[in-house]
Amino acid sequence: MNTPPVPPEEREPFADSWTADRLMRADFPDPRWAVPGVLCEGVSLLAGPPKVGKSWMSLGLGLSIAAGQPAFGSIDTGPPAPVLYLALEDTARRLKTRMGKMLGDTAAPPLLTLATDCPPLPQGGDREIAGWLNLNPTARLVVIDVFAKIRGNEPVNTQQYDADYRAVGRIKRVADHYGISVVLVHHVRKAASEDFLATVSGTNGIAGAADAVLVLERARNNADGVLHVTGRDVEENDYALSFDPTNGAWSLLDGPAVDHTAGDTRVAILRYLREHPGSTPAEIAAATGINAGNVRKTCARMQEAGQLTKDATSRYYVPLP
Numbered sequence: 001m002n003t004p005p006v007p008p009e010e011r012e013p014f015a016d017s018w019t020a021d022r023l024m025r026a027d028f029p030d031p032r033w034a035v036p037g038v039l040c041e042g043v044s045l046l047a048g049p050p051k052v053g054k055s056w057m058s059l060g061l062g063l064s065i066a067a068g069q070p071a072f073g074s075i076d077t078g079p080p081a082p083v084l085y086l087a088l089e090d091t092a093r094r095l096k097t098r099m100g101k102m103l104g105d106t107a108a109p110p111l112l113t114l115a116t117d118c119p120p121l122p123q124g125g126d127r128e129i130a131g132w133l134n135l136n137p138t139a140r141l142v143v144i145d146v147f148a149k150i151r152g153n154e155p156v157n158t159q160q161y162d163a164d165y166r167a168v169g170r171i172k173r174v175a176d177h178y179g180i181s182v183v184l185v186h187h188v189r190k191a192a193s194e195d196f197l198a199t200v201s202g203t204n205g206i207a208g209a210a211d212a213v214l215v216l217e218r219a220r221n222n223a224d225g226v227l228h229v230t231g232r233d234v235e236e237n238d239y240a241l242s243f244d245p246t247n248g249a250w251s252l253l254d255g256p257a258v259d260h261t262a263g264d265t266r267v268a269i270l271r272y273l274r275e276h277p278g279s280t281p282a283e284i285a286a287a288t289g290i291n292a293g294n295v296r297k298t299c300a301r302m303q304e305a306g307q308l309t310k311d312a313t314s315r316y317y318v319p320l321p
């Protein structure tokens with residue numbers, strides 16, 4: 001009969017554990033935010049299809065934080081703080097051109113450090129990033145654009161899920177140690193999915209190891225883009241954004257994202273129901289001038305999609321956020 005091994009007596013089992021009452025009495029500092037509500041300390045994936053504007057967005061966030069300017073034109077980022085931007089698919093010339101377009105007549109912030117080369121993480125890239133953070137203890141953001149250029153290779157026999165999880169985990173250790181927000185710019189699969197998390201390229205190990213996932217999509221109707229956000233310390237949300245190609249700026253649009261991404265009929269119904277909850281399709285049609293049959297069918301589809309709820313008397317409501 002096999003007996004379980006005896007643990008070494010010199011170390012108390014689970015010495016770093018908590019009892020429930022001690023944990024509830026403990027005080028912990030609030031998490032540090034690079035962009036409140038969007039980028040918290042830890043590792044965030046910023047994923048999206050090619051040419052959707054991920055690099056414009058990540059560089060814009062770096063410029064905003066380094067200059068102490070609002071992110072997306074409206075989210076306060078606090079005082080200026082050092083930012084490291086690893087533009088691993090760019091040249092210095094291309095970066096200068098892009099920043100010149102974004103800055104216009106504004107002076108470039110000295111707290112933004114840009115590099116176009118970094119060793120793969122397993123070959124010392126994580127130590128190089130840590131070295132920069134040691135020299136810049138007030139830094140709030142590191143951007144790695146793109147993650148594939150720095151992740152490196154795992155041993156040949158490693159399962160793909162384990163390799164993906166370990167690759168993100170390597171930079172996560174740096175983020176956790178320094179209490180810094182690290183953004184990994186990444187790609188999405190070609191196949192679409194109703195669940196934006198399922199679009200992240202690679203196995204579930206990539207999204208699973210990250211603290212937050214942000215997926216940028218081009219909307220097909222009114223908005224230029226929607227940023228889906230979810231994470232451990234980040235409240236799940238969708239942000240409607242507008243992209244200005246003249247200066248490469250992403251700006252936050254007012255109101256719920258669905259008001260900018262839904263078709264005109266759905267937007268009209270949503271806006272009416274926010275002001276007149278509990279209305280019937282006939283009442284909506286009379287007030288908006290939309291064909292009654294179209295309103296009835298659209299309301300039913302919106303209920304199936306979770307955009308509306310309906311009571312037993314066929315009166316519709318916009319769900320609370």
